Amino acid sequence: MLNKNSIWKVLSAIIIVFGCALYALPNIYGEDHAIQISPGRDAVITDVMVEQVGQTLAQNNITPKRIEFENDRILVRVSDSDTQLIARETLEKAYGEDYFVAMNLAPDTPEWLEALGGTPMKLGLDLRGGVHFLMEVDMSEVVVKSLEDAKNGFRTALREEGIRYRGVTQKDNYVELTFRDEEAADKALFFLRNQNRDLSFNRLDDLVLRAVFTEAKLQEIRTNAVNQNITIIRNRVNQLGVAEPLVQKQGADRIVVQLPGIQDTAQAKEILNATATLEFRMLDLRNDVRDALNGRVPPGSQVIEDQQGVPQLLEKRVMLTGSHIIDANSGVDEYGLPKVNISLDSEGGNKMSRATRDNIGNPMATVFIEYKSTGERNAEGKLIFEKYEQVISVATIRAQLGSRFEITGLDSPKEARDLALLLRAGALIAPIQIVEERTVGPSLGQENIELGMQAITYGLGLVLVFMLIYYKAFGVVANIALVTNLVMIVGIMSLIPGATLTLPGMAGIVLTVGMAVDANVLIYERIREELRDGRSPQQAIHHGYDSAxxxxxxxxxxxxxxxxxxxxxxxxxxxxxxxTLMIGIATSMFTAILVTRVIVNAVWGGKRVEKLAI
Structure with missing residues (x-):
């Protein structure tokens, strides 16, 4: 008998549609207005603080829906936006000095649905509201860092080649090499030119060489700096769970960052501005730090204070930078003290191995570096950054280190976690500064949602009416498939990690609503043709689906x-x-070809039918 449903088709349709409907379900529960309290650099959140937050709100006659403590943060859910504003101001006064207090929107999904992995669709900035940042990358600093790496590479390469030199000095935009005699300068020029194709070497006189980056290399350095910063910014925001970010390059040295759902910029700015990295240097044991404090700092050394404010005399030569760190996580050592385990890439492991091979028994310092904007600009209009350095650890090298080692001497587990997070998210290859910020209010986003929903509703309604009038009973089947198609789109959008619904995305859904019935129209018109050619209803249905x-x-x-x-x-x-267009195409094919066929076969298939209502 024609048009009989097979069990696998029925089960496939039911399972897939039910699964999509299940994951679309969180979207009907909506979101709560919430205040999020996150710890600052030296703060810790405990169960006691959760009780204190509740008491603080009660003293100010604010009744929250509930207070949650998870992922090292407190989430206070309230009933409306007015209460949210009042609660934010209250908590900001009470905890704003040591904690980040930010307004947010929190999904109100039931626990059983969350346990199954159900989450609502992520809404873009134009629908949900949020913050928009325009960030500028300091290109001068990345060129200086690259020159410093080249300078250190010259010293190592010349020593390994046995070429004696008098000095290697880094200037503003070049490296100058001075040699003892003309023969050494000739050998070095030949050797370094072959080893460094990205550098141009010029001879100033018989004993001095000058190395500068080629224009192609400078362009590559700048492009890589922006691209690496984009990746790192995205990783930072993702790891801290602030929002699904939109991070894009704009122009030669600027980055656009959009964080949907965040209404308070304080926490986001703190995360994005955290330009942190590490440098590993040896302590200068040949000179006295007291002489350096009195103004007699050795040429190859530098004084940097540790976390207790004690000055340390370090060698300027950097053994390794944080750009080689590929992973970092916090833990405790055998004495129960906090530590950070660090993994390096292969190049970094080789550098660390060479540097520590000849320094076993000597102390090595870990220097934490941040770049902060001074708020001023130079003659070219670029922001001026100031470099802050602090020694966070001094440890004696007990054995030759490689790609894996640990930093100890940290004050608290919280400090170890914060440091590991920054290093794991990546060391920014160049300082960045927010030059513009905008906040899109949730009321404007809500208006966009309402207008978009109106467009979808009107479009869907007109299509449903047309199909019902024009194709009668088969139009009902097409309408069921169309509604199922919308549910599946929402479910898949909710299920895909990183998928975000924007206003143009809603336009894609409206377009999909119109396109989704195209397949049904083709099938139904083919069935009509088969009926006009004298085929039986069962044959017409069978050939209609197969031919279309x-x-x-x-x-x-x-x-x-x-x-x-x-x-x-x-x-x-x-x-x-x-x-949304691609998802809609896939789901519309599934519903038009499989779902409608299952329904049609269930209603008309396998039985004697004299006439079709089509």
Missing amino acids: FSTILDANITTFIAGLILFAVGTGPIKGFSI
Whole structure:
């Protein structure tokens, strides 16, 4: 008998539709207005503080829906936006000095649904509200760092080659090498030119060489700096769970960062501005730190204070920088004291191995470095950054180190966790500064959501009415498939990590609503043709679905390819449109071909039918 449902088709349709509906369900519960309290650099959140927050709110006649403590932060859920503002101001006065108090929106998903991994769709900045940052990268500092690496490389290479030199000095935009005799200078020029194709070497006189980066190399350094910072910023925000960020390059040295759902910029700015890295240096044991404090600092040394304010005399030569760190996590040593375990890439492991091989028994310092803006600009209009350095650890090298080692001497587990987080997220290759910030209010986002929902509702309603009038009973089947298609889009968007619904994305859904019935129209018109040619209803249904399949597949594949190209080359809004378009194409094919066929077979298949209502 024609048009009988097979068990696998029925089960496939039911399981897939039910799964998508289950993961679409969190979107009907909405979100709570919330205040998020996160610890600052030296602060810790405990269960006692949760009780204190409740008491503080009660003293100010604020009744929260509930207070939650998880992931080292407190989340206070309140009933409306007015209460949220009052509660934020109250908690900011009480805890603002040591903690970050930020307004947020928290999903109100039931616990049983959360246990299954159900979360609502992430909304973009134009729908949910949030903050927008424009950040500027300090390109001069990245060039200086690259020159410093080249200078250290020259010294190592010349020593290994046995070429004697008098000095290697780093200037503003070049490195100057001085030799003892003309023969050594000739050998060094030949050797270094072959070893460093990205540098241009010029001879100032018989004994002095000058090395500068080529223009192509400078451009590569600047491009890599922006790209690496983009990756690191995204990692930082993701690891701290602030929001799903939109991070894009703008121009030659600027980065756009959008954080949907964040209404208070304090915490986000603290995270994004944390330009931190490490340097590993040897202590200068040949000179006295007291002489350096009296103004007699040796040429190759530098005085840096530790966390207790005690000055330490360090060698200027950097053994290793934080750019080689690929992983860092906190823990405790055999004495129960906090530590940070560090893993290096292969190049960093080789550098650390060479540096510590000849320094066993000597103390090595770990220097923590931050760049902070002075608020001033230079003659070229670029922001001026000031470098802050602090010795966070001094440890004696007991054995030759490699790609894995640990930092000890930290004050608290909290300090170890913060340091590991910054290093794990990545050391920014160049300082950055927020030059512009904007906040999109939740009321504007809500208005965009309402207008978008109106467009989807009107579009869906008109299509449903048309299909019902034009195709009668088969129109009801098409309408069921269309509604199922929308549910599946929402469920898949909620399920995909990182997928964000934007206003253009809603436009993609509206377009999908119109396109989703195309496949049904093709099938139904084919069935009508078969009926006009004298075939029986069962034969007409069978041939209608089989004949229309190739046409439906070809049409949707070409549209899907177009969406794929938009996603590959487009930016934020275009990507949002293309994502919903591609998901809609896939779900519409599934519902039109499989779901409607299962329903049609269940209603008309396997029985004697004299006439079809189509």
